[in-house]
Amino acid sequence: MKKCIQLLVVTIIFSCTNNKTVYSQDTEAREIVTYLDSLEGFSGVVLIAKNDHILLQKSYGFAHLGHKVKNNIDTKFSYASIGKSFTAVAIFQLIQDGKLSLDDPIGKFLPNYPNKIARDSITVRLLLMHRSGLPDYFYSDKFLKTSKEKFRTIESLSNLYEDEPLEFKPNEEFSYRNTNYIVLGRIIETVSKIPYEDYIKKHIFSKAEMQNTGNFDVDHIIENEAENYTLSDVYPNELQKTFFMSAVKGSSAGGGYTTVHDLYKFALAFKNNKLLNKEYTNFMKKEPENGSYGYGMQFAGAKGSGIYGHSGGHFGVGAEWRIFEKQNYTVILLTNKDLEQGFLDARFFIEKTIAGPTSKLDTYFYTKKVINTCLNKGIEEAKIVIKESKLELSEVDLNAKGYEMIKRGFYKKAIDLFSLEILSFPKSYEAYDSLGEAYMMDGHLKKAIENYKKSLELNTENTNAKEKLKELLK
The missing domain is CATH 1.25.40.10 (Tetratricopeptide repeat domain)
Structure with missing residues (x-):
């Protein structure tokens, strides 16, 4: 009881603004905030919690440079490939309910898939682990040189990859491809008989109480949204908006928007078995023997470090949620500039400070x-x-x-x-x-x-x- 009172007092003392919370007795949090303060041009928001208590939350930079609107802890940021976390959890919910299995071929759910090898040989497991061999639609000319307005649904992307040859035989190698999670989204729709968007709202966002997260249309109004900025290819040493560089709407492969607190709620809900039972939660967070990508989960640090989560990056986007299981830390990092403009520095310094150095x-x-x-x-x-x-x-x-x-x-x-x-x-x-x-x-x-x-x-x-x-x- 005394410890709880002490924590409450410390929180009251150091929660003087909506922008910043620091627990004074945590050396790591103080080191991290000092480092982030020193990063020139850093733009985003960070949240760090220990034992499910928030130690640090702070925003940096601008959500809208034109109007000089600063980022705050309620700003919505693009989360890029973090959306794959939601898709993977949705798949395991359906497995948990007995509606599909890891070794089901995609042909079971998409019987008209035109590529027979893909239809018969690519399984849910291989899609989750990026070992399918499906081609990469995201960087194909068909996608890049076409108006993104045409691709507002998962189904609308199918002609970009279905008729293309496989890059390699299924399960032959690892190759990170958005296409894998687009197909998983289609499987979720087939099995659940509702649109992907509706499924994750009901079974993930609602359960985790994530009220400010969704696959919004980026060409429409998104309340309290951070614009994304990349270094310009047109004018040297200037920043450029990324409107024409990505999808027009988030999907099962990623690209939605969230806040730092919503993503923290997701991390808590996942690790505390509120989205899956303990068996499937543990299965998802089990580190693979080879590589650093498992079943919709990325693993950082040295082998066996217990650091898991998922990151996302694109032009003007750097995002990540991480659980440091051995140290009992949760870290959320959302930024609206290129990865090299502070995101990587912040990510690796936080990891080094919490978990120690690695090669x-x-x-x-x-x-x-x-x-x-x-x-x-x-x-x-x-x-x-x-x-x-x-x-x-x-x-x-x-x-x-x-x-x-x-x-x-x-x-x-x-x-x-x-x-x-x-x-x-x-x-x-x-x-x-x-x-x-x-x-x-x-x-x-x-x-x-x-x-x-x-x-x-x-x-x-x-x-x-x-x-x-x-x-x-x-």
Whole structure:
């Protein structure tokens, strides 16, 4: 009883505003909020709870830059692929009710599916685990070059993938594809005999008391919504709205909107067995032997860390819910800028602070140090940092920062970063390809040609290098 009174007093003392709550005796929460406060340009909201008590909730940046409307803890953010969490839970609810099984083929529910191999061989299990081999409609020309207004229902997307060949034989490999969860949405509609939207409202959002979550139409009014901002491809170093870069409406693969508190309610409802019974909850959160993706669940940290949840990312969107089971923390992170504009920094710092360092985290922050040294002190200083360390660089993060510099119009900085990439990964055709692009943008056409040729030597199938060389050699 005394402990409860102490918690109440602390909460009252440190809940002075609607924007921020910090439990003073939690060192981790204080470290995290100090770090987030230091992130330049960070835009979003974070909630951290321990033992189901909120320690920290704080918003940053703007929901609408044009009108200078700030984000707040009630702002609705796009949650991108977090929607797959809702779909996976819905599937297991139907399994729990005996209405389908993991090994049912999709043909049982979609008998007219045109691809016979897919119809007979792809199971619910393979869809959940992204091992189906179904093609990726989300980045196909059919989708990208068509008005998104045509795709407001799950069914309307079917012609984008049904008649396309499989990328690989079912269960041959892992390949994260929105298509898998679109098909799962269709199965939910077939089995439940109601639209997907109605099912998750009734069986997930309602049960978890999520009143501010839904697959809203993004071209219509969404109350208290955060616009999404990505670095512009049109004007260097400016932000661009993402209206034309994604779907017009959320679906069973993701793309809906939620608030930080609604997503927290979902995390609580899931881990406390309010959406599924204990058996199926435990099944969903069981870490796979290979890889980091299970049955609609992502797993972070070292093997056996007990960190599970799901993230989502797209142009101008970074979102995540995570349960740190061993430490009894729940973390919700929603942002409305690109992943590299603070989301990844926040995500990995929170993980490191709560669960401790891992080789992956060490690599991320070491790469960040090298990048910052290169940008602020020059490439030679960055080379010294690399020489003095035994840690490995992340080529992905280094390359991403280089392209960010291109988008910002800082071509010489991009050249330096891609040069560091080649120094550390001399056999990477992508590194030479990227350096070729940076030189081309900076007007050094001879050096661009040299690097594109080197990229092509390392990978004779690099079509981008072939096309760029044709243009440059004219």
